[in-house]
Amino acid sequence: MRYIFKFPDIGEGLTEGIVIEWYVDKGTAVKVGQPLVKMETDKVVTDIPSPREGVIAARYGKVGETVHVGETLVEIEIAGEAGAEAKAPQIEMVEETGAGVVGTIEVASNNAYLPASDEGREVKPAVEKGAARKVLATPVARAMARDMNIDINLVTGTGPAGRVMKIDIQNFHAPAPSAKAAAVISPASPAAGELIEIKPMSQIRKSIAKNMLRSKQSTAHMTLFEEPEVSALIAARAKYKEEYKKEDINLTYLPFVIKAVAAALKRHRDLNAEMDFEKGNIIYKNYYNIGIAVSTPDGLVVPVIRNADRLSIKELSIAVAEIAVKSRDRKLTLDDMKDGTFTITNYGALGGWYGVPVINYPQAGIIGIGRISQKPVVINGEIKVGNVMPLSLSVDHRLIDGAEATEFLLDVAAGIADPLTLIMR
Amino acid sequence: MAVTVMPYSLPDAGLFAGKGDGLLIWQPESTVIVLGQSNTPEKSLILPEVERDNIPVTKRPTGGEAVILTPAMAVITVAMKFSTIFPSKEFFGEINGVIIRILSDLGVNNLGLKGISDITIGHKKILGSSMHRRENRLVYHAVLNTGEDPDIFEKYLRHPSREPEYRQNRKHGEFVTSLEREGFQIEFGDLVSKLKSRLTED
Structure with missing residues (x-):
């Protein structure tokens, strides 16, 4: 035997x-x-x-x-x-x-x-x-096939007992898919060999996949929505935009949202905490580092603006611009992305409206900002054209109760709706 | 002038060659480069720098990538026999867990286990370990960077062919740190006495 x-x-x-x-x-x-x-x-x-x-x-x-x-x-x-x-x-x-x-x-x-x-x-x-x-194959042939994305089962071996050798991999040409198979996929399918493309996952994609899965498997996601009327925010931005421009600063809505979120986190500490379930502890953080989800050609990254609660709108604008440049130039380091306490994702900048954001685990919450759009709103009993900013807040329901999440979201919405409160409160 | 790989004759060589249990915690007297079992000087080292500074090179019996030992590091070697087969990672976890508890007792925080067998402060490595198993005996070998400037790795070592996921292609200088650099001053004597007492008791 x-x-x-x-x-x-x-x-x-x-x-x-x-x-x-x-x-x-x-x-x-x-x-x-x-x-x-x-x-x-x-x-x-x-x-x-x-x-x-x-x-x-x-x-x-x-x-x-x-x-x-x-x-x-x-x-x-x-x-x-x-x-x-x-x-x-x-x-x-x-x-x-x-x-x-x-x-x-x-x-x-x-x-x-x-x-x-x-x-x-x-x-x-x-x-x-x-x-x-x-099939039988030598270790080298198997490794080479893997590296070259060749299905070794399709290779005819010329070695002893039909064993696939290195030379067989080198000489292998992928067979064209049968006409029948191609027709099933699509009558207008691309040429043979182009029906699928297999690419190895980048390190960043692997990290995203792992982190997303861990978040979904480790937390109890709950999402709430709110639509603040933001005409005052639009006016404030319009008022200062040109002035900022003289200093080469691009004033967007995002710094106002960051400011509103940081201020609200100070009043709702549970949202700026994380749960250590194994030790039975809740870790409250007395610093407010806001992660900003940024889409890059390589995938999603979340650089962090540290101590965002202490920064002015102008300083936040500069910080946001720095993040954008670093992301674009692929110069973000791990230090730029660690120690976040809460995350903002701004899919509104891409034209998105509502979302159900995935928590940046082990943080307790993430807020999504949609694009501002005009909608009918009732003001003092009259229907008017209002400007609304859709907000979507996901929280870890293990840590945050519905009431707390609602109060936090309304707090953020109030700050965005009336930017003066961000300075006055 | 080619680099010559000397036979392994560092203080813990006896533990690798021996048959019984043993524990040795030691500080190198001078700088030496130690290759992993399948490393070669050509692939692992920046040879002109190694040659110019006349750094001795040896090869340990365990796996892993090349390391540099200097007097600002602590080397921990544990030899033990075992009667049951168990996964290597489990053993790494056990012994590195003990080391983490000791370092915590000595005031080091933000410690973690990353990769297969690394101890980290935050995202940076302070201890790397490897293992040699033969029949029913294993030798665990770890290097703890207590105070060496991580730039030394940059100077003599090439980027390794294999790396843990958390390294994320970082250069040696960005990937490795030392206790001292992280603000922790530890007396070697304290470390030795605690390790000895805890490792023999655990």
Whole structure:
């Protein structure tokens, strides 16, 4: 019986290791626990012990080569069973869960930790037709295919037993999708090979994905909406815009919103806090660092304006401009983006109206600003044309009750509706 | 003149070669570069600088990337036998957790565990660790930067081929910090006595 032993996860959660030294050759008799090979992962150099007693029938990966978790390291001929070397069809069928395996072949689990003596499983002889085929390939070929975004299952191997070799990957040309498949997707689908494009995720995209998921999984999102009438804000901005321009400062609505949010946070400390659920604590912050969600070509980033409560509208305008320049020039550093206590996202600048913003975890809240638009409003019993700014506030309902969230949102809305209060209060 | 990689003969070499349990906390007497097991001087070091300053180079038996040891650092080496198989990350978490508790006791705050086996202050690394496992024995090896200027890494080490996600392509000087740079002054003797007592007890 042949035992296929695959490179196990040694517990770092990593996907690959480098062969440092082989202790066995083809034909070496091994016992359970005897070191087979010395492997190095990111932080660990470890001997991989044999899970079975037998004779090494084949080994894969040369010194210095990278082997991925789940790829075959050695094949062990278990003592007492016939067969010096697995025949080609047998090996192929081992890896592919294919049909028609005759006899018994054991395969170590793909995601095992370091092998225990009872590791491995038997391949069932009968397998559903059409099951995904996993071909035999050298570690180098597999890595190269991965790097070149080639589906190794489509490559015809020219090595022993049909094993896919490095040269097969280099010579591989992706087959055009069948006419039938293309027609199903779209009658006017693009040329073959352009139906999809696979790109590796950027680091920033990975971070966004991780943070968004963590926020949604770790908090109880609740969102409220409000529409302050902001004609006074428009007037204030119009009044000072030209004056600011002389100092080369572009006055937008955002600094007023930041000011209103910072002021409201001081009156509603729960919104400027975070929950340490494991320790059973609520951490209140006595500083007001406002994160501003910024869309960049690389993805979403949230640089922070520190101590926003202490800055004037003019200083906030300068800070917002600095953020914009740094974002555009890709010069934001981690220091620029850490220690935020609350976040503002301004999709109104892009023409958006309402949203349900995702909390920048572990913060307690985020407010979204929509575009100002004219709408009918009732003022002193009369319908007039008003200017409204849609606000969307998401809070962590574990920490913030509905009443507190409502009061905070109305507080922010009042500050935006009457900018004078931002200075006078 | 090519850089010669010397055999590993630093004070904890005996722990790597030995068979029993052991703990050694030590400060290097002079600057030395220590390569990880699969590193090469050509790929890991800025050779002209290393050669010009005549910095000795050796290679440790554990994995990970090249490090520089200087008298302003503390090296912690723990050798132990184990009877059960367990994930490496679990062990890193255990021992680095002990070190974090000790540093906290000594007044260091904002500490965290990041990557596979790093201890950080905020987003910056102050301790890196690696491991060697053979049969039922492992050797844990960690370097704590107590007071070295992180620019020294910039001078001698290339950007590593592998990096933890939280590094985010930062240069050595932006990625690494020291206790001293973060405003924490720690007596080496205090660190040693607490580590010894806690590691042997834990």
